[in-house]
Amino acid sequence: MTSAPRRIVLDCDPGHDDAVAMMLALGNPAIEVLAITTVGGNQTIDKVTRNAQSVLAMCRREDVPVYQGASRPLVHRVESAPEIHGESGLDGVELPEPGAALRDGHAAVAIVDAVMGAKPGEVTLVGTGPLTNLALAVRLEPRIVERVAEVVVMGGGFPEANWTAAAEFNIWVDPEAAAIVFDEPWPVTMVGLDLTHQALATAEVEARVGAIGSPLSDFFVGLMGFFRKAYKESQAFDDPPVHDPCTIAYLIDPTIVQTRRAPIAVELRGEHTVGMTVVDLRGPAPEGTHTQVATTLDADRFWGLVEDAIRALSDAE
Template identity: 30%
Template sequence: MNKKPLIISTDPGIDDAVALTIALFAKELDVKLIAATWGNVSLEKTLNNALKLETFLGTKVPVVSGAKLPLVKKPIDASEVHGKSGMDGFDFPEPDKGLLVSGLAATKIHEVVANSPEKVTLMQIGPATDFALYFRQYPDDLEKIEELVIMGGAIGRGNYGPYDEYNVSGDPEAAKIVFESGVKIRVAPLELGHQAFVKQDTMDVVKNYGKTGEMLYSILSNLHDGTLSDGLEIYDALAVGMLLAPEMYTFKPAFVAIDTNDSYTYGASVMDFDNFFGKPVNAEIGVSINREQFVDWFAKVLKEADK
C-alpha cells in the first residue's frame, strides 16, 4: 500500500496531540514533517509539546519551529482550555531535541514537497500562518499539493466570537490566503466537533490501550471544554478522519470567504453553499458526520497507537 505523504501544521494543544497520535501511527499515512506554530499557547510551548509527544510515542518525524505570531493581528491564547503548558494532565518525558530541524517552516515544507516523487497532502489543525507563508513564498509548489485538510471555521456560530472559530480567528489574514490559494481544500468546521464527541465508555476503552491510551485519557480528562460524562468534542481528529475514513462525513461544496475587515465579524468564515456571491467553489465542507461511525473509528485507530 502506498502511504500518503503528509505535512502537519499544528499548535499542540490537547486535541492536537490526539490527532498527531492518530496520524503518526496510521498505516495509510507517511508523516514527513511537523510544523509547530503559535496557537493554543505560545510557540515556545507548542514546539516543546510536539517534541515531548513524539519523544513519548517513540516516533522520529522531524519537527520545525513555525510562526511565532500571526501575520497582522495580536496573538490570542487558549490556555484556559488546554492548560498553561498546552498539554496539561500527563507527565511527559523531556523532549528529544534531536527531532528539531533548523530553518524556516515555509522553507522546510517546500523542501519536503520539492523532493517528493508524488503529490503531498497538508493538514492544518491550528492557525493558518505557516501554510499562508509557504503558499506566498513558494507559489510554484501549489501544483504539487494533493489537498489541504483543515480543522477550522464555522458554518454558523463561533467559539471565539459570535461568528468566528478559534483557528481561523487566530490569523484571519493567513486563512484568507489559504482559502484563496486554489489548492483543493476539505474543511472540518466547528459544527462537526459538536456532533463527533466521545463519552466515558469510549475513553474507558482507550485508557486500556497501554501507555499511549493512559496518556490520551489523562490529557483529555484535563481538557477544559466539556466533560467525559457529557461528552468531549474531539475537533482536530476530524481532520485526520477526512484522510482515513471520509465515508463518515457528508460534504457540501462552498465558496469560503474570510472576513478580514475591522468589524464585529472580523475572523468569521463565511461559507456560501448557494452561490449567493457568484464565486467559484473553493472548499468541500464537512456538514455532518455519523457519530457512531466516528466513535468506532476513534477507538480503532487509537488502538493502533498502543505501546
C-alpha cells in the same frame, strides 16, 4: 480508502486535540507523516513545539522531524487559549522529555521543501492550528499550489463559532493567513465546528481507550479528563469536542466525513465578524469552486479509528 498511504505534513499547535490528531496519523497505516510543523496558537510557539516533541516521544515516533514555525500572526497580536489547554498547552498529563532534537529551519521552508521535493499530487497539507505557516509557505513559493494534493484545515464554522460570536479560534487568531489559504486555487477542505462538535469524547470513549491499558492510552485519558473540565467551565460542554483528528479521519476514510462543495471567504473587516468563515450554501456550488466544507461525522467509526490507532501504537511500544 486508498492503497498507498496519504503523505502529509501536519501543521499544528498541540493542544489536546492536536495531540490526538498526531496519534491518529501516526497509528494508522493509511497515513505517512512526513513532518510535524508547529505554529503559535493554543499556547506560545516554544510550548507547542515542545508538546509536539513530547507527543512523538509518547508514541515512540521520534523519527518524525519537527520544525518550529511562526510565533505570531501575520498582522494581529498574539492570542492563545490557556483556559482550554492550560498553561503548558497539554495540561492534565505528565509530559515526557523530548527525545529528538528540533530540526533546523523554519516550518514554512520545511513545508515548501516537502511539497517541491515530491511528485505533484503526492503531499497533503493538514492545518490544525492558525494558518500562518501555510500562508507563509505559499507566499515563499507559489508553485506549491499546483503541486499540493489537498489542503485540509480544522477551522471555521457555518455558522458555528467558539472564540467570538462569529469566529472559530484558529481562523480568529490569524484571519489574514486563513484568507490567503482559502483564496489560493488549490483544493481546500474546511473541517469546521459544525463537524467537529460531533466528535465528542464521551465517558464511553474514554473507557474504551482506557481499556487498552498502555501508557499511551492512559495519556489519552489524562488529556481528555482535563479537556472535559476545561470545556465544561468555558463553553458548557458536558463532553469535550475533539476537533483536530477529524481532519485525519477524513483523509483515512472520506466516507466517515460527509462534505459539501461551496465557496468560502474569510471576513477581515467586519466590526464584529473578523475571522468569520462565510460559506455560500445557496444552491449548487459554482463551476470551478475549489473549496468544500465538512458537514456530518460518523462518530462511531471516527472513534473506532482513534482507538485502533492508539492500540497499534501501544502494541509497538
